Amino acid sequence: MARTYELKRRAERQGENRQRIIDAAIELHQEVGPQATTVSDIAQRARVGRVTVYRHFPDEAALARACSGHYLGCHPAPDTEGWAAIADPEARLRTALAETYAFHRSTEAMMTKVLAGPDDHGVLADYHAHWSRAADLLAAPWGATGRRRAMLRAGIGLALAFGTWHSLVRGQGLTDEEAVEVAVRLAS
Template identity: 60%
Template sequence: MPYSAAVATSGPGSDGGANGGGIVSVGAGSPIERTNVSKPAGSATMRYRASGELTTKVWGRSRGPYTNEPAGASIVLPSTQRASSPSRRDETRQRIVDATIELHQTLGPAATTVSEIAERAGVGRVTVYRHFPDEPTLSRACSGQYFERNQPPDPDRWRAIDDARERLRAALRETYAYHRSTEAMMTRVLADARDHPATAPYHELWRDATDVLVEPWRVRGRRRVLLRAGIALALSFDTWRTLVQEQALTDEQAVELMLRLRSG
């Protein structure tokens, strides 16, 4: 994709001035022309690498790249350029998040590139990095919005059911319905990013759910340890997917099987 920008060849003050830096004007298909300009205070810098990917930083404070490729020149985005309205920025940010969620659900996090996100969102790659300077920031935003739209079960509500077996039955029904509704996304996310920090709240949810379901059972010691392991296994997305996809059970049949294994 043709790219035209002012490229800083060195840091602030490198030309002997208080704020200036050596600037190279790069136009698509044009020769490189060196000029000297003053760098606006607080301007952001984006490092453009040979791969065409970008990483952002503010002078003297790195924000971290999406990849570990060596940095090349620096694209200066002056703070004095006209800023978009808050509503426009929010709209652009939302398009980027929506595009990323769609790509994670169809391709998976590992196969999703910044170029694909930008293309689907209808923005440039620079815009993606301006809103989300690194991968963890974008992943947290996407994870938060996805689970806000796809609310998981609330384990605390199961405490209203005193009978241990009936509590487990109700929980499994609700859990398996949730696994089914989020299957496309979680299949890819757990395959590519099971241990990513953005998925930590998801795993914590099921640990808390396991605690709630173990509470009413009157067993202690080793039996309680085994009980907890069995309930955690029953709640697992991987267990549900094995039963309904590989063994062709319905959700209700999968629930009954887990209850029988607990009783047996």
């Protein structure tokens, strides 16, 4: 019986260490960005050794996947299915942009750092795919075809982008509501 208890407690400690490593990495990614975050920094913040970090995450990609999965699980992107129920294209776009800009505001500290770096490891593939699908969903009810559809889709994709929100709100000093108005005019 004692052996089972010891194994269970060891597994709990391993799970706690793993979560502390993920939390430490997320905090550092948000503070200094993924490019400037080292395994030594993560280990120090998580109060574990470097070997423990590598035991849980054998490479940077594994750690990045765990961090992005945990972070996006705690900060889910807007649900596009609700947008599909709105028949009027402009009303759908306005609703989508309002929810998207609220999401961008809530994830600003992280996304400012993460999106500033190169996207060569693919950890953001799901994030970018979400916004690509959202742009397709928002362009569909306009009924545009050919080149007009491509341009409309591009405008909507640009309106949804974190960088657009950041430029309008932080760069131009607009409120989220004003940024939605500008983005709707530009996109449609």
